[in-house]
Amino acid sequence: xxxxxxxxxxxxxxxxxxxxxxxxxxxxxxxxxxxxxxxxxxxxxxxxxxxxxxxxxxxxxxxxxxxxxxxxxxxxxxxxxxxxxxxxxxxxxxxxxxxxxxxxxxxxxxxxxxxxxxxxxxxxxxxxxxxxxxxxxxxxxxxxxxxxxxxxxxxxxxxxxxxxxxxxxxxxxxxxxxxxxxxxxxxxxxxxxxxxxxxxxxxxxxxxxxxxxxxxxxxxxxxxxxxxxxxxxxxxxxxxxxxxxxxxxxxxxxxxxxxxxxxxxxxxxxxxxxxxxxxxxxxxxxxxxxxxxxxxxxxxxxxxxxxxxxxxxxxxxxxxxxxxxxxxxxxxxxxxxxxxxxxxxxxxxxxxxxxxxxxxxxxxxxxxxxxxxxxxxxxxxxxxxxxxxxxxxxxxxxxxxxxxxxxxxxxxxxxxxxxxxxxxxxxxxxxxxxxxxxxxxxxxxxxxxxxxxxxxxxxxxxxxxxxxxxxxxxxxxxxxxxxxxxxxxxxxxxxxxxxxxxxxxxxxxxxxxxxxxxxxxxxxxxxxxxxxxxxxxxxxxxxxxxxxxxxxxxxxxxxxxxxxxxxxxxxxxxxxxxxxxxxxxxxxxxxxxxxxxxxxxxxxxxxxxxxxxxxxxxxxxxxxxxxxxxxxxxxxxxxxxxxxxxxxxxxxxxxxxxxxxxxxxxxxxxxxxxxxxxxxxxxxxxxxxxxxxxxxxxxxxxxxxxxxxxxxxxxxxxxxxxxxxxxxxxxxxxxxxxxxxxxxxxxxxxxxxxxxxxxxxxxxxxxxxxxxxxxxxxxxxxxxxxxxxxxxxxxxxxxxxxxxxxxxxxxxxxxxxxxxxxxxxxxxxxxxxxxxxxxxxxxxxxxxxxxxxx
RNA sequence: GCGGGUGUGGCGGAAUUGGUAGACGCGCUGGUUUUAGGUACCAGUGACUUCGGUCGUGAAGGUUCAAGUCCUUUCACCCGCACCA
Numbered sequence: 003x004x005x006x007x008x009x010x011x012x013x014x015x016x017x018x019x020x021x022x023x024x025x026x027x028x029x030x031x032x033x034x035x036x037x038x039x040x041x042x043x044x045x046x047x048x049x050x051x052x053x054x055x056x057x058x059x060x061x062x063x064x065x066x067x068x069x070x071x072x073x074x075x076x077x078x079x080x081x082x083x084x085x086x087x088x089x090x091x092x093x094x095x096x097x098x099x100x101x102x103x104x105x106x107x108x109x110x111x112x113x114x115x116x117x118x119x120x121x122x123x124x125x126x127x128x129x130x131x132x133x134x135x136x137x138x139x140x141x142x143x144x145x146x147x148x149x150x151x152x153x154x155x156x157x158x159x160x161x162x163x164x165x166x167x168x169x170x171x172x173x174x175x176x177x178x179x180x181x182x183x184x185x186x187x188x189x190x191x192x193x194x195x196x197x198x199x200x201x202x203x204x205x206x207x208x209x210x211x212x213x214x215x216x217x218x219x220x221x222x223x224x225x226x227x228x229x230x231x232x233x234x235x236x237x238x239x240x241x242x243x244x245x246x247x248x249x250x251x252x253x254x255x256x257x258x259x260x261x262x263x264x265x266x267x268x269x270x271x272x273x274x275x276x277x278x279x280x281x282x283x284x285x286x287x288x289x290x291x292x293x294x295x296x297x298x299x300x301x302x303x304x305x306x307x308x309x310x311x312x313x314x315x316x317x318x319x320x321x322x323x324x325x326x327x328x329x330x331x332x333x334x335x336x337x338x339x340x341x342x343x344x345x346x347x348x349x350x351x352x353x354x355x356x357x358x359x360x361x362x363x364x365x366x367x368x369x370x371x372x373x374x375x376x377x378x379x380x381x382x383x384x385x386x387x388x389x390x391x392x393x394x395x396x397x398x399x400x401x402x403x404x405x406x407x408x409x410x411x412x413x414x415x416x417x418x419x420x421x422x423x424x425x426x427x428x429x430x431x432x433x434x435x436x437x438x439x440x441x442x443x444x445x446x447x448x449x450x451x452x453x454x455x456x457x458x459x460x461x462x463x464x465x466x467x468x469x470x471x472x473x474x475x476x477x478x479x480x481x482x483x484x485x486x487x488x489x490x491x492x493x494x495x496x497x498x499x500x501x502x503x504x505x506x507x508x509x510x511x512x513x514x515x516x517x518x519x520x521x522x523x524x525x526x527x528x529x530x531x532x533x534x535x536x537x538x539x540x541x542x543x544x545x546x547x548x549x550x551x552x553x554x555x556x557x558x559x560x561x562x563x564x565x566x567x568x569x570x571x572x573x574x575x576x577x578x579x580x581x582x583x584x585x586x587x588x589x590x591x592x593x594x595x596x597x598x599x600x601x602x603x604x605x606x607x608x609x610x611x612x613x614x615x616x617x618x619x620x621x622x623x624x625x626x627x628x629x630x631x632x633x634x635x636x637x638x639x640x641x642x643x644x645x646x647x648x649x650x651x652x653x654x655x656x657x658x659x660x661x662x663x664x665x666x667x668x669x670x671x672x673x674x675x676x677x678x679x680x681x682x683x684x685x686x687x688x689x690x691x692x693x694x695x696x697x698x699x700x701x702x703x704x705x706x707x708x709x710x711x712x713x714x715x716x717x718x719x720x721x722x723x724x725x726x727x728x729x730x731x732x733x734x735x736x737x738x739x740x741x742x743x744x745x746x747x748x749x750x751x752x753x754x755x756x757x758x759x760x761x762x763x764x765x766x767x768x769x770x771x772x773x774x775x776x777x778x779x780x781x782x783x784x785x786x787x788x789x790x791x792x793x794x795x796x797x798x799x800x801x802x803x804x805x806x807x808x809x810x811x812x813x814x815x816x817x818x819x820x821x822x823x824x825x826x827x828x829x830x831x832x833x834x835x836x837x838x839x840x841x842x843x844x845x846x847x848x849x850x851x852x853x854x855x856x
Numbered sequence: 857g858c859g860g861g862u863g864u865g866g867c868g869g870a871a872u873u874g875g876u877a878g879a880c881g882c883g884c885u886g887g888u889u890u891u892a893g894g895u896a897c898c899a900g901u902g903a904c905u906u907c908g909g910u911c912g913u914g915a916a917g918g919u920u921c922a923a924g925u926c927c928u929u930u931c932a933c934c935c936g937c938a939c940c941a
Contacts, residue, residue: 044941157939223859291939292938293937297857331938421938422938428939502941536861537941539936646881646882652862659867661882666881672896720880720881721869724880725879728879800876801876807876844921845921850875851922855922
């Protein structure tokens with residue numbers, strides 16, 4: 003028997019597809035289009051299992067839709083700007099451009115070895131001027147359209163390296179390389195006005211019907227629309243007042259303090275007068291800029307000594323604190339604290355011994371005795387201790403307070419968003435230069451269009467800390483485009499989310515001089531199916547949605563939503579291993595000894611098995627896809643990726659699972675190479691005499707096509723695989739010599755080949771050829787099915803007594819209750835369970851269940 | 857802290873609208889062929905059992921003739937949080 007030679011076959015088919023340009027497409031208006039896109043990778047060096055899963059999913063969809071007659075656009079490119087290239091440059095002294103290009107070359111080869119159906123003629127890399135030139139133009143158009151502006155904003159600052167740090171570079175409040183305490187520092191940066199679209203982005207989420215609910219909810223929460231009040235608190239002994247945003251103005255009578263952010267103008271002003279306060283502010287600024295760090299830090303405050311008047315009671319004053327949990331970015335950067343009904347405020351009040359006055363009590367509670375302990379009362383209730391609000395519910399109270407505050411000119415209704423404008427300036431080298439020139443006389447000048455692109459210089463050095471663009475000898479020195487006097491280029495670059503916010507559009511016309519060719523973009527967009535990691539649920543996807551709107555406003559394209567369908571895949575997990583010293587071990591370094599215990603391959607020392615976790619370099623629980631592909635082939639890897647877990651769930655990588663996939667592929671091959679039933683002639687008519695058993699298999703073929711099509715449409719890929727396996731089990735088990743069997747076997751095998759083609763394209767082509775076909779599977783349409791063969795004429799119905807299963811009966815389909823009772827009541831097990839008791843009721847659900855209640 | 861998600865045999869997972877829990881695969885057990893081998897094939901495989909049955913979908917309640925599925929409470933784990941991509 004000839005074993006299936008995957009190595010030879012896979013590279014041969016990959017070459018065939020490429021040589022024949024099988025996946026290159028053009029706009030064809032009379033064909034239905036389908037744009038399937040996987041999130042393009044950052045060229046980190048080698049592909050990892052997450053990529054393999056992502057691209058296998060995309061390829062399956064692309065090939066399936068092609069078989070169903072769509073004109074499928076399926077491109078691939080490289081998200082090539084980013085921090086790792088700079089880190090590599092510093093660590094290994096390789097220029098980022100070179101490092102990136104090498105990685106792209108390696109990863110392109112790796113992707114090709116997976117047999118993915120990409121139109122490589124559309125490949126792009128975001129680090130090439132040919133790509134980023136267009137986004138510089140877009141940015142200038144955004145400024146023109148009022149969608150981009152400059153303002154001061156906070157960054158993580160490493161005082162030792164004199165450099166800005168990313169959140170991931172801040173480890174426990176210290177710089178990852180220097181170990182210096184990180185500070186917050188203010189810089190002037192560019193922002194895109196995503197908040198201008200806050201309502202539109204929020205409302206349109208409803209229309210994204212083919213997006214997972216959880217992503218939609220996450221985006222809704224991220225935008226965080228809240229209706230509330232901006233309330234004025236008059237400062238005592240001062241002219242000015244404090245403005246506070248709140249969604250719970252109804253709890254104003256329970257206010258016991260006000261707190262402002264350490265970065266609030268008032269805090270800064272007071273900090274100049276008090277050294278102690280300045281120290282406290284500095285301490286807050288060491289917390290880092292991430293929301294998680296701020297919210298989880300212990301609540302701390304500093305009493306400014308100032309007080310404000312309660313808007314409803316002149317005689318009542320509240321102390322004003324500077325607090326580390328108040329964010330300047332949200333609302334007005336100031337809050338009023340109502341400890342009884344907000345846990346953070348309560349923690350704070352207990353710490354600083356501030357009064358806790360309950361103003362909402364549960365319906366059945368006694369207003370006089372109701373107290374709040376260490377848990378804030380945040381549920382629905384009735385107002386107490388609240389003057390004119392007493393007795394009202396929260397929802398009733400809100401408009402009453404709002405009217406009152408507005409009447410007193412002490413507050414206004416306001417809608418606030420958690421969403422902040424998108425800061426796009428990065429103090430980094432390896433990114434797209436921001437096309438701006440700063441002139442002492444003329445100010446901030448856009449680079450004139452005829453001077454675009456502003457190219458990133460390649461001759462840079464990382465010898466000194468900070469941004470290489472800043473210390474490049476000549477790059478930043480230019481003449482002002484307006485007055486001609488010496489000026490300086492902006493040395494910041496764009497956030498790399500900038501590139502990924504429009505690449506899906508560039509793929510439609512990857513070589514167009516104008517960037518986005520209107521006709522091409524109109525034809526292909528939106529992306530019909532976008533596939534990628536759940537980790538991008540908010541930022542990348544929200545930025546892209548905003549960017550598309552901005553591009554629409556500037557006349558680049560005519561769609562509002564870039565991605566009509568979205569599928570988010572789960573992560574790849576693997577068991578973890580540690581040696582006796584607690585050091586992590588690669589799966590390769592672990593073997594089973596004779597006793598069946600896990601030991602290190604090298605020394606035989608015992609190994610501790612940890613639970614399966616997301617594959618990560620730090621825990622070494624990684625498997626290199628390249629090794630898997632060379633050992634088992636791309637089809638095996640692809641099959642395994644689709645077999646067990648549904649796409650949106652985490653997937654456990656196991657050696658045994660891969661072996662199972664590999665065995666199945668060999669079995670498929672054997673079913674053509676050494677079939678149990680002889681394979682009927684190609685194109686022969688169906689013989690008239692087909693035995694009952696064989697007819698059953700024939701039905702199975704049609705039922706499988708129906709079920710698999712349905713599963714693929716719903717992205718239930720693991721179920722589709724299971725159903726195909728069931729059909730192959732049936733075909734393999736036929737083992738008959740009749741003419742009818744041979745005909746059904748060929749029909750079945752041809753169907754199997756077509757069904758597996760999107761999953762295991764190489765062996766599908768190979769089998770197709772072995773079945774005597776001269777064309778390619780990728781050119782054949784998806785199989786159809788005969789409706790009349792889908793329904794069985796008998797069904798198995800469960801028989802229960804008092805809801806407990808007691809047996810099953812085979813009944814003609816759609817038979818009536820009397821017929822079912824006839825058989826069901828005679829079952830031994832049923833008779834026994836009834837035990838002579840009176841039958842009170844019989845419930846019958848046709849074709850499903852017969853339940854006898856006694 | 858806030859937000860989101862997951863939980864079913866030894867394991868990954870199936871299970872239309874509430875209607876035969878465990879499809880398909882992995883692993884394991886026994887057997888056959890005798891394969892140099894991780895191959896192939898057949899049978900079995902939720903737990904307990906006095907072999908009559910009984911119990912089983914993270915836990916505890918509830919609704920129902922009937923609950924993995926609906927409701928309430930609760931536990932555990934995972935992910936995101938704006939300069940990683």
